[in-house]
Amino acid sequence: MLARTLGRVYMEHRGPEVIEAWRERLQGGAAHGPAPDCGVGPSPPELEHLLVNEVRFTHASVSRRFRHGPHRGKEIVSLAAALESGDATVDDVPLVCVRLADKTYSLFNRRLYGLREYASRRPPGEDVRVPAWVFKADPVTAKFVIAFTSQCDGAKAFLRGE
Numbered sequence: 001m002l003a004r005t006l007g008r009v010y011m012e013h014r015g016p017e018v019i020e021a022w023r024e025r026l027q028g029g030a031a032h033g034p035a036p037d038c039g040v041g042p043s044p045p046e047l048e049h050l051l052v053n054e055v056r057f058t059h060a061s062v063s064r065r066f067r068h069g070p071h072r073g074k075e076i077v078s079l080a081a082a083l084e085s086g087d088a089t090v091d092d093v094p095l096v097c098v099r100l101a102d103k104t105y106s107l108f109n110r111r112l113y114g115l116r117e118y119a120s121r122r123p124p125g126e127d128v129r130v131p132a133w134v135f136k137a138d139p140v141t142a143k144f145v146i147a148f149t150s151q152c153d154g155a156k157a158f159l160r161g162e
Contacts, residue, residue: 019096019107045096045133050104052090052115052128055097059109066110079114084121094131104134 010016066072071079082088093115096107106112119128150157 045135048132048134049129050095050097050132050134052112052119052130054104055095055112055130055132056103056105057109057112058098058105058107062109062113071114076110076114077117079111080117080121083115083118090115090118090128090130094133097132097134098137099134100137104132106132 062076064075066074066076066079079088079093083090093111095111095115097104098107099105115128115130122128148154
């Protein structure tokens with residue numbers, strides 16, 4: 001029920017349009033400059049350079065192939081190979097993330113997987129930092145997710161015992 005409700009909120013508030021605007025902006029490797037005006041959220045994201053192994057996934061599993069951008073149709077491991085060969089740099093594949101408390105989660109899970117694969121191939125002790133646009137979690141949305149326990153899409157509620 002919660003996933004369906006959040007999906008509806010995502011659609012009603014231009015979620016696909018906002019994500020696509022970011023995806024288009026990042027396809028060209030634009031890791032610098034002002035953030036696009038998405039018209040949503042409490043504050044614009046900030047550009048940070050994060051240790052790739054400290055960025056977390058938002059999905060439990062990741063497709064083996066890219067679905068969007070310049071790597072569309074290619075296997076994720078091809079990103080690691082391109083980074084190793086110098087055909088691409090980490091600045092070419094910035095992430096869009098959300099910060100929850102002290103953890104940062106990527107919305108671009110395939111990119112993150114490819115970047116982590118690249119990092120795993122580097123010599124020990126050689127850190128890989130990646131540019132990431134980091135949004136702060138919205139406390140109103142967080143409260144909604146915590147509070148939403150309805151089993152009937154909020155159509156009714158019952159009184160609990162004291």
